[in-house]
Amino acid sequence: MAKMAATIGEHGEDAFRKLFKFYKRRSPAPDLSDVIDFSKAAKHEKVLTTELNPAAVSDDEARRAGLRPVKDWRAFGLLGYPGFMFISNPFMPGSQQHWVKQCLKTYPQKPNVCNLDMHMAPTDTQDIWGKSADVLRKPASRIREPKTLLEKLRWVTLGYHYNWDTKTYSADHNTPFPSDLQSLSGHVAAACQFPVFKAEAGILNYYRSDSSLGIHVDESELDHTQPLLSFSFGQSAIFLLGGTRREDPPTAMYMHSGDVMVMSGHSRLLYHAVPRVIPSPEGDPLHPSLEAEGLGSVSDQGLIQDPIQGETTLIQSVTKEDWAVCSRYIQTSRVNMTIRQVLGPGQAFPSKDKRTETVMGYTDGYHDSQDGENVGLKRRRSSDARNPVNT
Numbered sequence: 380m381a382k383m384a385a386t387i388g389e390h391g392e393d394a395f396r397k398l399f400k401f402y403k404r405r406s407p408a409p410d411l412s413d414v415i416d417f418s419k420a421a422k423h424e425k426v427l428t429t430e431l432n433p434a435a436v437s438d439d440e441a442r443r444a445g446l447r448p449v450k451d452w453r454a455f456g457l458l459g460y461p462g463f464m465f466i467s468n469p470f471m472p473g474s475q476q477h478w479v480k481q482c483l484k485t486y487p488q489k490p491n492v493c494n495l496d497m498h499m500a501p502t503d504t505q506d507i508w509g510k511s512a513d514v515l516r517k518p519a520s521r522i523r524e525p526k527t528l529l530e531k532l533r534w535v536t537l538g539y540h541y542n543w544d545t546k547t548y549s550a551d552h553n554t555p556f557p558s559d560l561q562s563l564s565g566h567v568a569a570a571c572q573f574p575v576f577k578a579e580a581g582i583l584n585y586y587r588s589d590s591s592l593g594i595h596v597d598e599s600e601l602d603h604t605q606p607l608l609s610f611s612f613g614q615s616a617i618f619l620l621g622g623t624r625r626e627d628p629p630t631a632m633y634m635h636s637g638d639v640m641v642m643s644g645h646s647r648l649l650y651h652a653v654p655r656v657i658p659s660p661e662g663d664p665l666h667p668s669l670e671a672e673g674l675g676s677v678s679d680q681g682l683i684q685d686p687i688q689g690e691t692t693l694i695q696s697v698t699k700e701d702w703a704v705c706s707r708y709i710q711t712s713r714v715n716m717t718i719r720q721v722l723g724p725g726q727a728f729p730s731k732d733k734r735t736e737t738v739m740g741y742t743d744g745y746h747d748s749q750d751g752e753n754v755g756l757k758r759r760r761s762s763d764a765r766n767p768v769n770t
């Protein structure tokens with residue numbers, strides 16, 4: 380593989396696309412030895428240590444959001460990518476379960492928007508969890524059952540809802556951002572030296588084991604001085620981080636369950652992609668960090684009470700019943716949340732008549748396969764590179 384990377388680098392032409400295809404390839408399976416694994420102690424020539432600000436988040440605040448004390452986080456930078464930070468699973472044992480449940484049970488609920496809304500009546504997408512849970516709780520049968528709505532979910536938008544057709548956010552389509560996720564994001568951003576970051580928009584991507592996410596840059600937010608945060612749960616994946624030009628050769632890295640990435644400064648507007656989800660070995664389908672028991676005890680309101688302080692946390696404990704569904708789903712899937720600030724302080728959206736580039740009339744254009752299946756990257760418009768597709 381080192382040879383492959385060198386060959387592409389020499390020619391320079393469309394190096395990103397070639398590496399994307401290389402890692403996406405099923406047969407023969409690609410050599411993954413060049414993929415940086417931040418969870419491994421071994422030093423990589425490109426991996427740098429990075430300074431966090433532990434004073435920005437108290438240990439209590441961190442714990443209430445399910446995070447370890449900031450001084451214990453393992454945070455890295457990458458040579459050649461100033462502003463890029465990788466935090467290797469800063470979550471306390473057990474607390475990832477809350478975020479997985481939120482992504483599967485809570486955040487897909489109205490008024491949030493999801494890919495299924497593009498093709499189905501509002502009443503049919505009202506209760507995605509309720510319509511899927513019983514089937515997913517049952518042991519897998521050998522007869523191929525129709526896919527549940529949860530298995531057809533590809534994306535959910537939060538806060539300022541991203542419009543995939545116009546590639547814009549707007550003041551007209553904004554719903555309350557989930558407060559638990561706002562706190563989590565605020566703490567991570569503050570620890571990374573962005574104390575005024577405000578989570579205003581979220582895009583949640585749901586990947587099955589054969590999904591990939593095309594090469595793209597996230598530039599629709601109006602304020603690029605604030606970072607883009609990314610949280611990954613479930614199956615591991617390969618992430619490719621490129622340059623400011625689409626064809627620049629990327630660096631490949633693993634994202635495991637619980638890992639957090641921060642793209643800021645020079646790295647805020649770099650091309651990136653997810654060519655491959657890496658299924659866990661059989662017999663070990665969940666990443667160990669997902670299996671750990673939750674901390675504390677459950678209060679009447681379903682909030683976890685810290686055993687030492689007696690205080691309640693933002694993190695709700697997940698019932699055994701709910702976790703049975705979540706763990707079944709996540710054994711073959713990956714969920715990623717990217718959190719963005721859209722507007723700078725005092726900034727407003729341009730008035731409608733000034734938005735000359737807006738493309739109208741594609742309300743469900745490239746999402747027309749409904750669940751993203753059988754839609755090749757080539758057949759999709761450039762902007763839909765941002766939805767996971769199955770191949």
Ligand SMILES: O=C(O)CCC(=O)C(=O)O
Nearest residue numbers: 582584597609653715717
């Ligand atoms: O799934 C990922 O890790 C990346 C998601 C992403 O790039 C996006 O939502 O813009």
Ligand SMILES: [Fe+2]
Nearest residue numbers: 595596597651
């Ligand atoms: Fe992105």
